[in-house]
Every structure is written in C-alpha cells, then in structure tokens.
Amino acid sequence: MKITNVEAFWLRCPIPEAKQHTSDYGLLTNFDMTLVVITTDSGLQGFGEAKAAVGSSGICASIVNCIENELKPVLLGKSVKDITRLWEEMYNGTRDHYALSRGRKFPILGRRGLTISAMSGVDTALWDLKGKMLNVPILDLLGGACRAKMPAYASGGWADEENIGEQLKGYVSKGFKGVKMRVGVMDDTVQKSINRVKAARAALGPDIKLMVDAHGTFSVPEAKQFCRGVEDCNVYWFEEPISPDNRKGTAEVRASTHIPIAAGESEFTSFDIHDLLQIRAIDVIQPDAAIIGGISEAMRVSHLASVHQVELAPHCWGSAFSFMAGLTVAFASASATIIEFSLGGNPMMYELVNEQISVINGEISAPSAPGLGLTPNWDFVKQFKQSV
DSSP states (O other): OBEEEEEEEEEEEEOOGGGOOEETTEEOOEEEEEEEEEEETTSOEEEEEEOSSSSSOOOOHHHHHHIIIIIHHHHTTOBTTOHHHHHHHHHHGGGHHHHHHHTSOOOOTTSSTHHHHHHHHHHHHHHHHHHHHHTSBHHHHTTOOSOSEEEEEEEOOOOOTTTHHHHHHHHHTTTOSEEEEEOSGGGSSHHHHHHHHHHHHHHHOSSSEEEEEOTTOBOHHHHHHHHHHTTTSOEEEEEOOBOTTOHHHHHHHHHTOSSOEEEOTTOOHHHHHHHHHHTTOOSEEOOOTTTTTHHHHHHHHHHHHHHHTOEEOOOOOSOHHHHHHHHHHHHHOTTBOOEEEEOSOOHHHHTSBSSOOOOBTTEEEOOOSSBTSOOBOHHHHHHHBOOO
C-alpha cells in the first residue's frame, strides 16, 4: 500500500469542571492532542498521536505545520510497510541516503523537540496501518505479548494532606493495586510534600504500590530532603525528581537514596535515554510514544531497558491513541510490569474514540484488535478541531 495523504488535526476539548485539577501546571481546563491520519491508495487509514506537552494542555499548531509541510512530502507515495526506513528518512532529512548507506545517523537540526513529537504521531499511524493491512494487532508485529494481562496503576493524586488518603483510596476501590500522586512545588515546601506522602501511605496501608511524581520541580537538595523524609514510606518509585535538563543532578539524587528513580517522559529518542543510563541516573524508564519517536523508538528504548536491567513503564498520559501505543510497547517488553492509567479528567481517552478502554480488577488485557484497535469519533474531531 502506498501513502496518498497525511493529515494532522489539533484537538482541544474542555475538561468538565468537576474533573479539573490544579498542579504545578496550574488549573487544567482543557485537554490537547494532535491526531495524525495517514491514508493509503486503498482508502485504509492509520491513526497516531503527537504531543506538544507532557501534560494535558499544549499548543499543537507547530506540530500540525511540521507534519503537513515537512513530513508529508517525505511520506507521499512511499510504502506503508517500510516503517524503519521512513523513520530514518524523516530523522535524517535530505541526508537520509548517507545515513542508510553508511549505517549511522546524519540528523536534521530538529533532532529533538517538536519535530520528534510530530514523527511520533506519524510512526504510530504507520504501525496502525501495517497491523490493519495484515489483520493483526501491532503487538504481534513486535514479537507478541510477554504476558496475557498487566496490572495498571491509577495516576492522579493532587489532594492536600487532609484529603490525599481518601482520594487515593478511591482509586483503590476501583480495583487498582498501585497509585501515583503528585508532589513538588505545587506543595510550596518540601515538608508539605513529605507530609502528604506520609498521609497517603498511612491511609493505603503497606500492600498498595505508591509512586510519587514531582514533574521535575524539586532542586537537587530539595529532592534529597524529600527522599530522606519519605524513606520509610515504601515508595515504589520517585518520578522526575528534578528538571530533565539536569541529568547529572538526577544521578546525584539517585545515588543518595534507595528509592528507585523514574524518568523519560520528557526525553526525545533513545539517544536521550541512553545518556541517562550511561550516568546511572534512572531505575525506571518512562518513554511517551507520542513524544519519544513513536512505537519504533519506544521499542528501541525497551531494548535498552532490557540490556541495562531496569524497569520499563511507558508514560501514558494522553489520548486513547498514545495510551494504546504505550500499552502495546509495554506488553511487548519483558522489562515492563505495570502500566499507567489516568484518573484525571481526560475526554481524549474516552470520547475521542469509538472503542472503550477499561481496567478490570486493576488489570488490563493484551491488545488483540488489528492495528491499535481504535477508530476516531469523527463527530468529536469535527467539534474540537482547532484552526491552525
């Protein structure tokens, strides 16, 4: 099948007021994503997601422009089956022939940032198409599932010290055996973050996995102080303790504590993840398929996790399309043992697609439908498409 069209749509949907939350990003009132649609000469379509921000809200106009004006000309007329070659052509630009003939990268200037996010949506859409062409889930094309089911953890936890226990126990009541809460500058002081975690652990008891996420907002000394303060709380991992720009600082925090350190959602390509591993900065790798470079690059990251014997836990805070991409990679990787499931207000997870994604008794089953197994609700797309 040949590619005949590549489209990108910036979607922005209001989050119902009752489901809005405030974090270090402020009050989140909208959810944004870029829907990528690739059409073939047979009329078959594949879908993917590209993200302009790690969180819920982000201006996607630049991603739409990149896909339709920079990447589309590279893809038109090409075969859907050549996913790896197309990734190299997008990443290396006009020097792709050198890269393919010499066996090493000659990347374009946009080798990080929104160009890679744009490529992520395209790459996932290509995998979706290939799965549909062969009438198999993408998981089968990646080597099959390493397990039939996987536990999910509920990702949320913004309440204050007095209410965090009740909020997290609400997640547990839905069947989740692992939960994640937010800490960091949103609490004003390190001690307030410590107190919230202690309250959470006291409410949850010893058997529920408890992850904490600072969104990269602590300084190195603050992160160390936090780790000392919660060292008896059996924290499963401490996510993005400091800015992703300070990799050596992250390694310094890791060296100071027994708490596993997680990061990767803010990184682009497996090269960035490799750098983190080389300086022994992380125990848990969290690629986001809508940012890292698509399913192709997320799988390269999963191989790094296996080689370095660290845990893979894809970042799945996005629409149903990036969630299923991350879920697929997790099931294909022997290094992944738990998957993120958003408990925040997220219309892109449920209203954007016609299919229902559900967790039963805290577990989610391996994908089994062809491709990603998702189709857009085009009425939703038309309603929330933004002008670019």
